[in-house]
Ligand SMILES: Nc1ncnc2c1ncn2[C@@H]1O[C@H](COP(=O)(O)OP(=O)(O)OP(=O)(O)O)[C@@H](O)[C@H]1O
Ligand SMILES: Nc1ncnc2c1ncn2[C@@H]1O[C@H](COP(=O)(O)OP(=O)(O)OP(=O)(O)O)[C@@H](O)[C@H]1O
Ligand code: SF4
């Protein structure tokens with residue numbers, strides 16, 4: 019540096035405390051926490067199971083096994099053994115394969131139900147938070163109403179309203195769970211919108227003449243979404259159990275669909291003779307929900323500046 | 327010069343962070359005598375607060391590390407002392423007030439109670455004695471209706487009143503040294519004038535030593551006896567206020583002095599120092615001001631030492647001081 | 656004055672409902688701005704000064720209609736901004752831009768500088784992508800930033816540089832008026848001077864007008880042609896820069912000026928200070944008569960009974976005081 023005058027002044031621009039990004043900071047915190055890695059492992063395991071169960075069950079069910087799941091009626095209701103790690107169910111199907119294949123329906127229901135909650139919650143939360151006034155009152159009071167309704171009662175009402183003569187389908191349950199979940203997302207998202215709405219860059223966009231849509235989606239959403247993401251990750255865990263509860267009560271998924279809820283519900287009647295039928299799907303259920311709940315908790319701490 | 331109360335020698339403070347080592351304060355030295363007002367000036371992030379937080383033992387460790395140096399109060403070395411020794415010095419002998427009085431006062435306790443607590447905790451005063459003394463003190467710092475104000479919460483006070491309450495708490499135990507970290511930055515000019523007047527009066531009454539941190543050259547001019555200018559964690563100039571203002575020596579001080587907008591004098595274009603301060607994570611090996619200095623030259627790739635200048639107690643860290651370069655400001 | 660003002664605000668009032676009461680609407684509203692007149696001439700700067708909470712930002716926000724005004728009018732090029740319909744307002748917004756105080760919250764942290772500065776073009780249609788890119792480069796250069804840094808995010812810049820980005824965004828649509836709400840208050844002195852100089856240079860180059868809001872009288876002096884001093888929602892003195900700084904007539908203006916410390920120990924020690932007692936009263940419950948009387952050393956009974964009008968007491972500019980008296984400013988000693 020013999021000629022310091024030629025130093026590019028702009029190159030020294032990056033001033034340290036400001037050099038960090040929100041996501042970068044979050045990642046720095048997360049990667050140091052073992053619970054984050056545990057929950058990530060759990061989630062990856064179960065999501066993988068839902069997407070390609072064949073990776074977990076080998077050999078994959080072939081054409082000679084149309085029900086798809088290694089069923090031999092003669093082997094019905096055996097306890098765990100080296101051949102059938104989790105034992106077999108009432109139809110003699112390998113229970114390990116059953117439980118593994120059950121991940122798909124359980125997680126799909128949880129995922130779509132969560133998506134419904136988040137989308138509905140964000141749309142209504144944006145409207146309520148951004149426009150305020152009468153619209154806000156209507157949306158917020160409706161959400162309050164939903165809160166007052168006990169969850170299961172609500173689910174029963176919605177499910178009976180949706181169910182046709184042909185019986186229940188998976189999407190009925192998904193919609194019912196999603197339908198009951200949005201009020202909490204609305205509350206949460208609305209309050210974040212209220213905070214972000216007052217920030218100067220949102221005001222600046224308004225002063226430029228930006229339309230409401232642009233402000234809501236381009237300026238508010240990316241800066242307000244984090245708490246909702248955390249919440250929905252945690253609630254994914256809860257929703258997996260809700261599906262199981264509904265199935266257990268006999269108002270959940272169609273009986274022929276392979277889901278943890280259905281397995282638990284069926285096993286409940288035979289708990290004396292074959293406790294393994296209850297144990298394994300419950301264990302999967304618990305670990306899968308735990309994965310999402312833990313992940314949500316970790317995200318929350320990583321996103322919260324007070325933990326930094 | 328009188329026997330110094332507080333002596334800081336060769337103090338260096340670092341923050342060990344993910345992005346690297348932040349050299350927040352490098353080799354800082356100063357002394358403070360009774361009755362004296364010393365101002366620490368400098369740009370945001372130059373290490374003003376960190377240097378006094380080290381004196382007060384307020385640095386978060388980790389990430390902060392005192393990388394070297396000594397801080398002595400009388401005969402006691404503060405760095406590495408027993409907590410019990412420190413408790414009798416920090417607070418009773420050396421007190422501090424902050425920029426943001428709202429966050430320094432506990433919102434859930436009554437203001438009066440928080441002041442009274444000082445007497446009860448440190449002097450074991452009785453409840454009624456603590457109350458009388460607190461009300462006296464509130465009166466002295468200019469809080470009107472102290473009996474009523476005694477029972478109010480911080481949020482019921484205005485910004486200026488809160489700062490007075492903070493000052494009352496700091497003064498409760500008659501400290502010998504008061505450190506004021508930007509005591510008026512959050513306040514309006516008319517209130518700032520009230521607070522600075524108050525600090526001046528108290529100092530005249532008690533012969534307390536005052537360390538004032540600010541980036542307002544005007545505030546410094548009105549109260550300081552001595553000035554320290556910091557840039558990027560390093561001391562770039564020290565000296566008595568009068569001759570410093572008459573003829574600042576370091577190019578940064580000169581530039582700063584000329585950038586200050588004024589309410590009097592000719593209305594020429596404001597002088598500005600181009601560029602931005604360097605990142606403290608990645609300080610240049612040479613003079614930290616080199617990238618912005620109008621007088622930069624070959625030797626600036628070497629770090630300049632603080633050099634004694636003039637006949638008084640002035641020093642500056644620039645290769646050009648001592649040589650007749652640059653016109654007076 | 657013969658020149659037609661670019662912006663002529665008259666009788667601006669803004670009330671905020673007070674929250675916190677048990678019965679909504681029972682508490683009287685806060686009058687943050689109560690009857691303010693401001694004119695901005697083409698190519699000039701009108702400085703608006705006053706202490707925290709006196710309503711400066713509210714004036715800015717209502718002119719831009721980020722808040723709905725309670726009463727008053729704002730004539731901009733012959734049309735009342737407060738009466739425009741949605742699409743006309745959108746058009747008008749091309750001509751009036753704002754620069755905010757906080758360079759850390761006024762830029763969307765999730766957008767690159769490129770998309771921040773081109774947003775005005777996107778919103779108001781027109782320009783093709785490549786044209787927009789060229790335009791952003793030109794704007795960055797104009798405000799003294801390296802055009803190559805368009806792909807960076809705001810956090811990669813220092814405070815002063817971010818404020819330049821904010822100014823570039825405001826300049827994008829070639830507005831006739833920029834309302835700057837404390838654009839330099841959050842910056843260090845050495846950076847503050849850069850931004851003030853930049854704004855002055857841009858004014859000379861582009862003939863843009865400014866409504867420049869600040870609490871720092873010294874900064875305002877360096878950029879304004881006309882200055883208004885605001886106290887508790889009202890303008891108490893208004894005049895040319897020299898009127899205000901050389902012949903301050905309202906006691907509040909005098910107090911404000913005397914409270915600004917001069918960066919010169921000798922001058923400082925010679926100076927007499929007018930230290931005001933007390934704090935700014937709450938705008939929810941302003942004093943009767945003259946609003947300044949609770950802190951004024953000249954206050955009489957008249958001041959408590961009757962509100963002084965903003966008019967020229969024979970000093971060549973308008974003052975709202977029952978006992979106006981020119982106080983020779985320190986500069987002319
Ligand atoms: N907890 C911390 N972790 C990492 N770096 C820190 C921490 N606290 C302070 N620093 C860094 O130390 C440097 C000096 O900070 P300091 O607060 O002393 O500045 P200052 O001169 O008081 O500035 P200001 O005028 O803005 O108050 C800054 O670069 C800052 O980023
Ligand atoms: N949305 C609001 N609701 C209620 N009161 C408000 C609102 N916005 C501002 N106020 C009040 O109006 C008054 C004027 O506020 P404003 O922000 O205009 O002041 P300011 O002069 O810009 O102050 P500062 O220098 O602190 O920015 C204040 O008393 C403030 O509390
Ligand atoms: S009208 Fe009266 S109270 Fe108000 S400023 Fe003038 S002298 Fe003071």
Ligand SMILES: [Mg+2]
Nearest residue numbers: 374375376507
């Ligand atoms: Mg500080």
Ligand SMILES: [Mg+2]
Nearest residue numbers: 711712713836
């Ligand atoms: Mg404001």
